[in-house]
Amino acid sequence: MRIAVDAMGGDNAPDEIVRGALLYRASGGQAEILLVGNEEALRPRAGGIPIVDAREVVGMGEHPSTALRRRSDTSIAVATQLVKDGKADAVVSAGNTGATMAAGLLILGRVRGIDRPALCGMLPTTRSRAACLLDAGATMDATAQNLLQFARMASRFMERVHGRERPTVGLLNVGEEPEKGGRMQLEAHGLLREAADIEFFGNVEGRDILRGTTDVVVTDGFTGNTVAKAMEGVLDVMTDGIRRDIFGGPLGKAAALLALPGIRRFRRAMDYEPYVSAPLLGVNGVSVVTHGRAKARMLKLAIDVAERSVASGLIEAIGAGVSAP
Amino acid sequence: MRIAVDAMGGDNAPDEIVRGALLYRASGGQAEILLVGNEEALRPRAGGIPIVDAREVVGMGEHPSTALRRRSDTSIAVATQLVKDGKADAVVSAGNTGATMAAGLLILGRVRGIDRPALCGMLPTTRSRAACLLDAGATMDATAQNLLQFARMASRFMERVHGRERPTVGLLNVGEEPEKGGRMQLEAHGLLREAADIEFFGNVEGRDILRGTTDVVVTDGFTGNTVAKAMEGVLDVMTDGIRRDIFGGPLGKAAALLALPGIRRFRRAMDYEPYVSAPLLGVNGVSVVTHGRAKARMLKLAIDVAERSVASGLIEAIGAGVSAP
Numbered sequence: 001m002r003i004a005v006d007a008m009g010g011d012n013a014p015d016e017i018v019r020g021a022l023l024y025r026a027s028g029g030q031a032e033i034l035l036v037g038n039e040e041a042l043r044p045r046a047g048g049i050p051i052v053d054a055r056e057v058v059g060m061g062e063h064p065s066t067a068l069r070r071r072s073d074t075s076i077a078v079a080t081q082l083v084k085d086g087k088a089d090a091v092v093s094a095g096n097t098g099a100t101m102a103a104g105l106l107i108l109g110r111v112r113g114i115d116r117p118a119l120c121g122m123l124p125t126t127r128s129r130a131a132c133l134l135d136a137g138a139t140m141d142a143t144a145q146n147l148l149q150f151a152r153m154a155s156r157f158m159e160r161v162h163g164r165e166r167p168t169v170g171l172l173n174v175g176e177e178p179e180k181g182g183r184m185q186l187e188a189h190g191l192l193r194e195a196a197d198i199e200f201f202g203n204v205e206g207r208d209i210l211r212g213t214t215d216v217v218v219t220d221g222f223t224g225n226t227v228a229k230a231m232e233g234v235l236d237v238m239t240d241g242i243r244r245d246i247f248g249g250p251l252g253k254a255a256a257l258l259a260l261p262g263i264r265r266f267r268r269a270m271d272y273e274p275y276v277s278a279p280l281l282g283v284n285g286v287s288v289v290t291h292g293r294a295k296a297r298m299l300k301l302a303i304d305v306a307e308r309s310v311a312s313g314l315i316e317a318i319g320a321g322v323s324a325p
Numbered sequence: 326m327r328i329a330v331d332a333m334g335g336d337n338a339p340d341e342i343v344r345g346a347l348l349y350r351a352s353g354g355q356a357e358i359l360l361v362g363n364e365e366a367l368r369p370r371a372g373g374i375p376i377v378d379a380r381e382v383v384g385m386g387e388h389p390s391t392a393l394r395r396r397s398d399t400s401i402a403v404a405t406q407l408v409k410d411g412k413a414d415a416v417v418s419a420g421n422t423g424a425t426m427a428a429g430l431l432i433l434g435r436v437r438g439i440d441r442p443a444l445c446g447m448l449p450t451t452r453s454r455a456a457c458l459l460d461a462g463a464t465m466d467a468t469a470q471n472l473l474q475f476a477r478m479a480s481r482f483m484e485r486v487h488g489r490e491r492p493t494v495g496l497l498n499v500g501e502e503p504e505k506g507g508r509m510q511l512e513a514h515g516l517l518r519e520a521a522d523i524e525f526f527g528n529v530e531g532r533d534i535l536r537g538t539t540d541v542v543v544t545d546g547f548t549g550n551t552v553a554k555a556m557e558g559v560l561d562v563m564t565d566g567i568r569r570d571i572f573g574g575p576l577g578k579a580a581a582l583l584a585l586p587g588i589r590r591f592r593r594a595m596d597y598e599p600y601v602s603a604p605l606l607g608v609n610g611v612s613v614v615t616h617g618r619a620k621a622r623m624l625k626l627a628i629d630v631a632e633r634s635v636a637s638g639l640i641e642a643i644g645a646g647v648s649a650p
Contacts, residue, residue: 063502140499140506140508140510174462174547182465185547206550206551206556207555207557207558207561208558209555210559211562222548225499226544226548229530230531230534230555231555231558233531233533233534233556234556236532237451241595242591246584246588247587251583251584252583255582255583255587256580256584258579259571259581259584261576262571262574262577262580263571265571266566266567266571269566270563
């Protein structure tokens, strides 16, 4: 197995990306790694990992499809092309998510039977296991049929890559009752209830996401992205508040010393790094997206997810799933 | 001025509701209060506040319009009818939000020129002033035109009731760039940009809500409700985590003693009670909704908001605003 890593993508590229690849190798990872990016920049850091040269980078703030159309030689396009050409089995990137999605769609295409792609937002839950919130931002104007396909893809992902048996699926909605929501949610509820290959739990609300009420929470890409960012916003504000208000002054600093084991416990519980990487579901090849802020450890974990996705036959399972009743 | 209070609505009715009315009166509130609900239950508690009898209650879990259709004598319907009949100037309820909305629409009707109502979700921000997230759940399948009306109504509300000059409006979206979002957001962006009576800031993201980037964040009722509940979910999980993980054990308890002033500061910063009450915007009369968990203080604050809404001519301002260019 061979995994192409976009070495130029993300806020901490290329240093932390290369370090992540080295960490993967050092921890006994089975796949061969290809670092894709500026050869001169990467060579001194790469520790002998093979490099595939790419002269350009899509910036974090750039418009994805414009950037890909103008320059064919970007690290994400070259890395994705390696998968298309059978020279790699998966691509991993911490770069511009829109560009990774656009490259996936343009170069790899969609899995036969899947109309639109979806991005898993993997979140920690209070039940100490990750849940997948999808679509986290790939498909804005999703239909009920799209949501049904998202639910199928995420179910296969949670089975194959996260080892869940019969993962449960909740439809994100404004209330638990089946008649809640707008037109699209009503229709999606009906489709999900009828689907034999999905363990449909029913409607779930925003507060259920972190509670881990279901393994998968399905919604359209607009809602999913907005909700994920709003949740991240609360987390940031709370973390700042704890740091500044509670543990800020001299008394607070003394309290922090006493509370240190607890603070560590709390940090571990809130740690989303092990989960955050996920494949872009629906494209015809394994393309794993991780956080733009990823450092070495998260990058290594993203490569793990790519390895498990390839080894478990995720793409084939998705392809077989969409022809289900 | 006279304000009808639904004394039977909410998790803590009628005790805390009546106590809230008494608190309002004791703190020098200018409006006369009418308590609406079961006379025998209210009489011993009411401290002389006039009671309007209503035999029935809409339960917190009941289907709102069904409940209102079946029983004409519910406290929320009777209280709203008092406004319709000119016997009260405003209605306040901590009860079933759907029932308060349904009663508002059925009994008071809409302001001329407003197609759909919207509910303000008032949130604290790190800039120490509240922001209004609307629609927090009144109109599921909102159009771009609906969002324009929501933005206008919320602007008048923030001016009149919260004393903001030229309140800024952000469109909730998946990115700052004008071309982001789905079809509806694209169209709404154009309409908001062209509106002369709105201080349009541009697109804002989920994380901007608590940062207070704008005074108003406008979105459809499905997204608004889902986002608000997801944010509440993170807050709950974080609060539990702080209590259990950080301040849980014996060392943690000692730390909590040291950190007490800080914990109080943090609680004050996170305190949303002063903000949470808001009128249902777009109905032809002042109808203020507060949290189902409201106790006396929140109820008193909701009556304050009703008083300010009436005194400032909010409904007339909304009616005048919709005929603006």
